[in-house]
Amino acid sequence: MAPITMNHITKVYGDGYPAVNDVSLEIADGEFMILVGPSGCGKSTLLRMIVGLEDISSGDMLIGGERVNEKAPRDRNLSMVFQNYALYPHLTVYENIAFPLRLKGVSDDEIKRRVEEAATTLELTEHLQRKPSQLSGGQRQRVAMGRAIVRQASAFLFDEPLSNLDAKLRGQMRTEILRLQRRLDTTTVYVTHDQTEAMTLGDRVAVMRKGVLQQVASPRELYEQPLNLFVAGFIGSPPMNFLPAAIEDNQVKLPFLSYPLPREVAAQIGDSDLLIAGIRPEHFADSSLVDEHKRDRGTTFEVKVDVTEWLGSQQYAYVPFEAPEEINRHLAELQQELDGEQMRTQMIVSLDPASRIRDGAKAELWLDPSRVHLFDPRTGKNLTRDAKAEAPAATATSSASGSASSAPAPAPASSSAAASSTAPASSAAAPAPASAPASGSAGSAEPPAPDGSLRPT
Amino acid sequence: MGLDLRLRDASPGLLALPWLSPLAEWSAPEVPLRELPVGPSRHLVRFVKTDGRLWALKELPPRVAMKEYAALREIEAKSLPAVRPAGLVIQPHEDTAILVTRYLERSWQYRRLLMRISPDRPRHRERLLDAMASLLVDLHRNGVFWGDCSLANTLFSRDGQVLQAWLVDAETSEIHRELTDGQRQLDMDVLVENVAGGLLDLAMGLKHPPEMFDGLIKEAASVATRYEALWDVLHAEPRFSFDDRYQIEGQIRQLHDLGFAVDEVTLQSDGAGDEKLRLKLCVAARRFHATQLRELTGLDVGEGQAKILVADLFAYQGHLKQESKTCIPDSVAAQRWMDEVLRPGMARAHEALGGQGDPVQAYCDLLEVRWLLSEKAGHDVGDSTALESLAERSVPPDSAAQMAVAEAATNQLPALTRELLDQLSAVVDGGDLDLGGLD
Numbered sequence: 025m026a027p028i029t030m031n032h033i034t035k036v037y038g039d040g041y042p043a044v045n046d047v048s049l050e051i052a053d054g055e056f057m058i059l060v061g062p063s064g065c066g067k068s069t070l071l072r073m074i075v076g077l078e079d080i081s082s083g084d085m086l087i088g089g090e091r092v093n094e095k096a097p098r099d100r101n102l103s104m105v106f107q108n109y110a111l112y113p114h115l116t117v118y119e120n121i122a123f124p125l126r127l128k129g130v131s132d133d134e135i136k137r138r139v140e141e142a143a144t145t146l147e148l149t150e151h152l153q154r155k156p157s158q159l160s161g162g163q164r165q166r167v168a169m170g171r172a173i174v175r176q177a178s179a180f181l182f183d184e185p186l187s188n189l190d191a192k193l194r195g196q197m198r199t200e201i202l203r204l205q206r207r208l209d210t211t212t213v214y215v216t217h218d219q220t221e222a223m224t225l226g227d228r229v230a231v232m233r234k235g236v237l238q239q240v241a242s243p244r245e246l247y248e249q250p251l252n253l254f255v256a257g258f259i260g261s262p263p264m265n266f267l268p269a270a271i272e273d274n275q276v277k278l279p280f281l282s283y284p285l286p287r288e289v290a291a292q293i294g295d296s297d298l299l300i301a302g303i304r305p306e307h308f309a310d311s312s313l314v315d316e317h318k319r320d321r322g323t324t325f326e327v328k329v330d331v332t333e334w335l336g337s338q339q340y341a342y343v344p345f346e347a348p349e350e351i352n353r354h355l356a357e358l359q360q361e362l363d364g365e366q367m368r369t370q371m372i373v374s375l376d377p378a379s380r381i382r383d384g385a386k387a388e389l390w391l392d393p394s395r396v397h398l399f400d401p402r403t404g405k406n407l408t409r410d411a412k413a414e415a416p417a418a419t420a421t422s423s424a425s426g427s428a429s430s431a432p433a434p435a436p437a438s439s440s441a442a443a444s445s446t447a448p449a450s451s452a453a454a455p456a457p458a459s460a461p462a463s464g465s466a467g468s469a470e471p472p473a474p475d476g477s478l479r480p481t
Numbered sequence: 482m483g484l485d486l487r488l489r490d491a492s493p494g495l496l497a498l499p500w501l502s503p504l505a506e507w508s509a510p511e512v513p514l515r516e517l518p519v520g521p522s523r524h525l526v527r528f529v530k531t532d533g534r535l536w537a538l539k540e541l542p543p544r545v546a547m548k549e550y551a552a553l554r555e556i557e558a559k560s561l562p563a564v565r566p567a568g569l570v571i572q573p574h575e576d577t578a579i580l581v582t583r584y585l586e587r588s589w590q591y592r593r594l595l596m597r598i599s600p601d602r603p604r605h606r607e608r609l610l611d612a613m614a615s616l617l618v619d620l621h622r623n624g625v626f627w628g629d630c631s632l633a634n635t636l637f638s639r640d641g642q643v644l645q646a647w648l649v650d651a652e653t654s655e656i657h658r659e660l661t662d663g664q665r666q667l668d669m670d671v672l673v674e675n676v677a678g679g680l681l682d683l684a685m686g687l688k689h690p691p692e693m694f695d696g697l698i699k700e701a702a703s704v705a706t707r708y709e710a711l712w713d714v715l716h717a718e719p720r721f722s723f724d725d726r727y728q729i730e731g732q733i734r735q736l737h738d739l740g741f742a743v744d745e746v747t748l749q750s751d752g753a754g755d756e757k758l759r760l761k762l763c764v765a766a767r768r769f770h771a772t773q774l775r776e777l778t779g780l781d782v783g784e785g786q787a788k789i790l791v792a793d794l795f796a797y798q799g800h801l802k803q804e805s806k807t808c809i810p811d812s813v814a815a816q817r818w819m820d821e822v823l824r825p826g827m828a829r830a831h832e833a834l835g836g837q838g839d840p841v842q843a844y845c846d847l848l849e850v851r852w853l854l855s856e857k858a859g860h861d862v863g864d865s866t867a868l869e870s871l872a873e874r875s876v877p878p879d880s881a882a883q884m885a886v887a888e889a890a891t892n893q894l895p896a897l898t899r900e901l902l903d904q905l906s907a908v909v910d911g912g913d914l915d916l917g918g919l920d
Contacts, residue, residue, distance in 0.1 A: 077626075112682035127673065188523070
């Protein structure tokens with residue numbers, strides 16, 4: 025097992041296009057790191073540079089502290105899981121796991137030891153002498169994982185492993201992968217474009233855009249304290265609502281309500297009078313269902329609901345709004361980059377399923393303005409990001425994995441973007457946080473570049 | 482109900498298929514389904530025969546299907562040996578897609594050959610592995626990273642005394658301008674592992690003795706050596722002094738012999754300070770003899786077959802020259818060879834094989850068997866003995882002609898029993914055949 029360190033990794037193709045641009049990222053020993061972003065963001069290229077499939081244009085790639093830039097894939101001791109997971113029907117489960125070791129000339133005794141150990145981990149011991157056809161779908165996937173485990177690799181790498189499975193198997197596999205990683209505590213890098221996978225699997229998630237690392241943080245931090253408009257729009261389903269926010273007389277004027285401009289924002293915006301407000305759908309509520317003690321923290325306002333969708337456990341209301349041309353242009357560009365389909369000129373409000381708000385009706389909604397994020401439309405920077413609020417110690421559980429102790433120290437404030445900072449943060453948002461590393465996280469508060477991206481310096 | 486259907490051959494039979502229903506629900510006789518044995522696949526694969534052609538239909542998630550279709554189109558544009566994409570049908574209401582490919586005629590899975598051949602004849606497995614290595618070299622030279630190369634993802638067809646391998650599954654393929662060494666190596670490692678798995682699985686399924694297994698693992702590992710040997714020949718850049726430039730011809734001949742045409746020869750000083758020049762041969766497609774034969778006769782056949790036929794043609798030209806004591810122009814020789822040698826020879830050989838397989842291949846088999854039997858007998862045994870041997874399916878067991886068993890319909894073959902295998906090995910042990918220089 026080993027940490028993976030990337031120092032200023034760049035990949036420039038023949039046409040001069042930087043597919044990966046100055047990425048610095050520290051993946052701690054035993055950490056589960058997700059690389060996520062829309063297609064073309066460079067996440068797969070980065071993974072392939074770790075594996076040795078793509079030459080590195082500049083920068084250093086270290087595995088277990090050793091520079092591997094020039095090493096052949098097979099000398100990096102990594103395991104690409106599910107790359108070829110064909111199970112052979114006439115071979116026993118034991119042989120299906122063992123035969124790659126025979127190719128490597130591993131002794132019979134050693135093979136037996138490793139296969140039995142992997143079988144214990146995967147709860148396959150009593151199936152070792154069976155044929156794959158006698159196993160359930162989930163067990164078969166575990167046999168394929170067994171093949172990866174017995175290689176005793178320093179790290180597991182996954183490149184969109186679930187993309188060619190059907191929805192049912194996808195869910196099953198996600199759970200299996202998570203369980204396996206938690207048990208083995210092996211450093212894992214996992215590439216996906218699917219944010220459900222990103223949010224449920226990773227200790228930390230690295231969000232990429234156009235070759236540049238945007239933010240590296242726990243799923244919860246990404247969701248609650250996005251560093252910029254891009255991350256805010258990419259993470260979350262249904263997505264964060266973006267509304268025009270006019271600044272007048274020290275007030276933030278949204279299409280349906282106004283509230284006082286937060287002081288820390290006022291200090292950052294100079295004479296700008298138009299910002300973008302980001303509000304998660306679930307931060308709204310049907311005001312008639314808000315608890316008395318909570319009501320005073322927020323504001324109520326009236327909207328006209330266009331359509332509602334009742335899904336049993338959830339309910340969504342759609343509320344159209346108008347935005348100035350300038351904001352629409354920014355949002356359309358963002359939308360295109362996110363490969364999204366969501367029409368941005370309607371607000372999605374998540375309501376309690378018990379809510380009686382109906383299509384076409386006027387409704388009174390409630391919102392706590394302190395949950396609203398404000399973004400600078402020119403740079404995309406989140407002006408309301410609370411760097412102190414991230415990864416609250418109270419939610420961090422004791423680490424069963426031990427990875428916290430070997431995690432890199434938080435980067436000094438002068439270092440490049442969020443990219444190179446942050447030790448693994450709490451993954452309290454993930455379903456299996458028991459072994460999540462417990463150390464705090466420290467995203468850099470460095471201002472973003474004017475083009476809206478966070479360019480490492 | 483949405484549907485996005487694109488077909489590259491809008492034949493009426495294909496258009497008439499029930500594209501709105503999930504592939505699993507298609508049923509005969511409404512749909513002209515055919516049952517073909519396929520190896521284990523992670524996706525549903527079915528076969529349909531319409532408009533006189535056989536089509537393979539594979540169901541998979543739309544994203545992957547679109548990627549595979551695009552990859553196959555690019556591979557086709559590069560004229561590489563792969564199944565040809567015939568269509569892509571997306572069924573949004575099912576969140577699934579069906580990829581249509583045209584089934585390769587006269588091709589078969591490795592299982593078919595190995596099940597019909599005695600496990601004691603590694604020569605045939607070597608031919609399979611040579612074909613795999615050659616296919617991977619072809620793909621890699623053209624920037625195609627396979628990602629999941631295996632015996633099961635490949636189809637084979639006979640091509641003279643060798644086999645031609647065809648890529649049939651491009652789900653994991655990526656096409657780059659040029660591959661890095663890392664990409665080639667990973668593909669190679671995957672191939673070796675998958676070949677080992679495929680060979681072991683089949684051996685276990687056929688209940689072959691476990692003592693064989695170590696040997697099979699070694700055979701699988703040899704794919705890498707075969708690949709590297711070929712890659713090195715194609716990419717060698719030897720250095721010569723200018724006076725030794727006659728050696729270039731030898732280099733070119735070696736490539737021709739392997740079937741590769743040479744597009745360009747460059748000889749440059751490489752700044753090493755000495756008088757030496759570096760030779761670079763720009764290697765073109767593996768169709769050297771095929772092109773030659775097509776130019777002479779108009780026949781369009783595989784490179785392996787063309788190599789044999791061109792040699793036969795030139796031998797006949799030599800014979801005519803000697804007979805008439807005059808110079809015979811290539812075009813005249815080619816025409817006479819076609820009329821007097823090839824056509825009658827093809828007809829007789831094909832008939833001897835019961836009309837199975839490809840007539841050109843049958844003629845190649847006839848030439849090979851005649852040569853082998855003559856070598857053993859110490860004199861020319863003539864066509865009739867060779868034809869008899871083909872008809873009785875008693876050709877030398879290590880000969881390429883033996884691989885005709887892969888093409889025979891199942892009901893034309895005797896079951897491969899232990900007794901039959903013993904009988905086969907007895908035949909071989911009786912004659913000391915050295916086939917080393919044949920392929």
